[in-house]
Amino acid sequence: MSHVLHRSLVQSYPVAVKGEGVYLIDSTGKRYLDACGGAAVSCLGHSDPAVIAAIQRQVAELAYAHSAFFTSEPMEQLANFLTARAPGSLDYVYFVSGGSEAIESALKLARQYYVEKGEPERRHIISRRQSYHGNTLGALATGGNLWRRSQFEPLLVETHQVSPCYAYREMRPGETEAVFARRLADELESKILELGADQVMAFIAEPVVGATLGAVPPVADYFRLIRRVCDRYGVLLIADEVMCGMGRTGSLFVSAQEQIEPDILCIAKGLGAGYQPIGATLVSEQIVRTLREGSGFFQHGHTYIGHATACAAALAVQQQIESRQLLSQVVSMGRKLHAGLQSQLGDLPYIGDIRGRGLFRGIELVRDRDSRTPFSPELKLHARIKAKAMELGLMCYPMGGTVNGRDGDHILLAPPFIIDDGHVDQIVDRLSASIQHVMRGI
Ligand code: PLP
Numbered sequence: 001m002s003h004v005l006h007r008s009l010v011q012s013y014p015v016a017v018k019g020e021g022v023y024l025i026d027s028t029g030k031r032y033l034d035a036c037g038g039a040a041v042s043c044l045g046h047s048d049p050a051v052i053a054a055i056q057r058q059v060a061e062l063a064y065a066h067s068a069f070f071t072s073e074p075m076e077q078l079a080n081f082l083t084a085r086a087p088g089s090l091d092y093v094y095f096v097s098g099g100s101e102a103i104e105s106a107l108k109l110a111r112q113y114y115v116e117k118g119e120p121e122r123r124h125i126i127s128r129r130q131s132y133h134g135n136t137l138g139a140l141a142t143g144g145n146l147w148r149r150s151q152f153e154p155l156l157v158e159t160h161q162v163s164p165c166y167a168y169r170e171m172r173p174g175e176t177e178a179v180f181a182r183r184l185a186d187e188l189e190s191k192i193l194e195l196g197a198d199q200v201m202a203f204i205a206e207p208v209v210g211a212t213l214g215a216v217p218p219v220a221d222y223f224r225l226i227r228r229v230c231d232r233y234g235v236l237l238i239a240d241e242v243m244c245g246m247g248r249t250g251s252l253f254v255s256a257q258e259q260i261e262p263d264i265l266c267i268a269k270g271l272g273a274g275y276q277p278i279g280a281t282l283v284s285e286q287i288v289r290t291l292r293e294g295s296g297f298f299q300h301g302h303t304y305i306g307h308a309t310a311c312a313a314a315l316a317v318q319q320q321i322e323s324r325q326l327l328s329q330v331v332s333m334g335r336k337l338h339a340g341l342q343s344q345l346g347d348l349p350y351i352g353d354i355r356g357r358g359l360f361r362g363i364e365l366v367r368d369r370d371s372r373t374p375f376s377p378e379l380k381l382h383a384r385i386k387a388k389a390m391e392l393g394l395m396c397y398p399m400g401g402t403v404n405g406r407d408g409d410h411i412l413l414a415p416p417f418i419i420d421d422g423h424v425d426q427i428v429d430r431l432s433a434s435i436q437h438v439m440r441g442i
Contacts, residue, residue: 014390019046022416022423024395032390033415035427036397040210040243040360040414043270044317044326051275054316058309067306074311081318082282085252088261090282094298095306099242099268100134102279103204106264107138108300110202110236113287116294119234122201126191126235128164130405132212133204133240142204145212146405160195162187164209165218168353168364169372169403177219185225192233202236202264203229207254210243211399214362214410215355217249223258236263236287242279243360246270247321248414250331250358257357263287276313326417333419334358340428341413350375350439361413364402365435374408375442377401381409384438394430411435 006013014026022045023031034042044051058074065072079093094105107125114122127133129144140149141156144164149156163170163184171180192200207223209216230237239255239262246252246267255262264287268279291298304310321327338354338361345351345363352366365381367373375381382398389396402408415427 021045021047022419030393032393032395033423033426033430034395035413035415035431036395037270037414037416038274038395039269039397040248040412041269041274043247043417044273044275044320045416045418046274048273048275048317048320050320051273051313051316055275055309055313058312062308064304064308066303068301072306072308072311074308074315075306078311078315078318081315082267082280086265086282087253087256089285090262090265091285092283092288094281094283094300095311096268096279096281096302097277097304097307097310098134098279099240099266100136100139100279101302102242102266102268102281103134103139103142103238103240104136105281105300106204106238106266107142107202109264109281109283109287109291109298110238112295112299113236113290114201117290119198121196121199122234124195124200125159126188126195126200126203127159127161128205129161130164130166130212130402131161131204131206131209131240133206134242143212145401147401148405160191162191164213164216165205165222166209166213166216167219168216168355171219178221181219181222181225184222185229188226189229189232192229192235197233200233200235202238204238204240206240206242206244207258208244208249208357208360210360210414211397211412213402214364214399214412215357215360215414216362217355217357218258223255223260227260238262239265242266242268243414246318247327247330247417248358248360250327250334252327271317272310272314273317275317276307276310278307278310278314321417330358330417333415333417333424334361336421336424337361337413337415337427340424341431344428344432345435348436348439356413359413359415359417359419363411363413363435365409365411374403377406377408379442381438381442382411384441385409385411385434388437389430389434392430392434394427394434396431396434 018025131144133143144161265282272278353364382400397412402410
């Protein structure tokens with residue numbers, strides 16, 4: 001009997017014993033092609049020798065030094081690496097242990113910035129429906145996913161939601177992308193005015209929506225219009241690139257693809273690629289200057305912020321990605337993956353949409369393609385597809401609630417950047433076999 005409080009209390013899990021390139025291997029020797037990087041984490045695969053060596057060197061030299069006493073070389077070097085490549089004036093980095101902590105830090109930074117700037121009435125956070133920003137209470141309160149929020153609602157601080165940029169379902173018949181983007185920006189502006197333009201602190205969004213919607217990129221110009229609305233009312237723009245950032249869509253920062261400069265940008269997952277738990281909050285020079293000239297410190301902190309071994313691992317991961325030019329592979333393999341999915345699945349009557357960017361791809365299932373009606377959530381299609389894929393030796397990331405937190409199913413793919421043509425074929429074959437097997441039983 002296991003004494004671990006596992007995610008599921010009724011299911012048993014295979015025991016993972018080894019990672020080898022794009023595969024995870026369990027205690028029976030079964031190999032699983034990791035087509036989702038767990039949850040879009042393992043972007044370098046599972047056994048990168050250079051990263052392993054960097055971690056071993058760092059642990060032997062200095063495993064950890066508390067950040068209230070010391071800085072460390074890996075932390076300084078990783079901050080230099082990231083800020084040299086980040087958009088705009090995101091010149092400072094706060095290192096944490098994961099995505100939720102990165103979001104919490106962003107929210108507290110935004111609040112402290114306005115307090116010290118002399119605008120303490122700014123407190124409202126606006127996010128989008130069908131969003132996920134993490135599971136700690138502040139991050140959960142910020143997200144707009146009804147299912148994830150519902151039982152914890154009494155514990156959540158008040159936040160406000162606007163429509164997501166989810167063209168497949170939110171664009172009206174006859175509406176162009178340009179008109180859609182303008183309508184959503186207008187909706188944000190109305191929400192800011194409704195709450196009081198001098199009371200809104202931040203707008204937060206995932207540039208490409210991951211787990212909640214299944215790799216949904218924004219329409220052209222959406223983020224530029226959003227940036228303009230935020231600027232008009234002095235609202236901070238927080239980009240949550242925890243899942244979509246760090247090369248997943250073909251460049252290190254999605255905000256750069258969208259030609260915007262967020263005030264705060266959160267990363268995690270692919271930053272350390274699973275070799276160590278690490279996340280980070282990148283912060284604009286203006287925010288840091290305000291705090292430096294004010295209280296002189298950021299009133300926050302966790303025991304493991306700036307963990308030396310985690311920073312050394314992340315630096316090695318990012319150096320590998322850059323020196324091996326893996327981001328161009330993300331683009332080319334992403335195209336191949338998309339084409340494969342389209343050709344094997346695209347014509348099936350229950351495939352509503354295949355979308356995404358780079359090696360971040362989503363497939364939305366529908367009962368009826370014309371009306372885009374989702375399947376009943378009671379069917380638990382997403383869970384059945386995940387189970388069948390595991391049986392066939394494929395890890396993918398299916399989720400339910402795509403439409404409104406309750407209805408809808410999608411499958412998210414986020415394979416390692418090191419996949420080759422053969423792996424792409426295997427992913428497409430096994431995924432399509434899993435989906436078709438489950439659909440035959442419906
Ligand atoms: N933000 C986004 C967009 C995420 O996808 C996630 C996790 O899936 C988080 C935040 C929270 O990250 P973590 O699970 O590392 O706390």
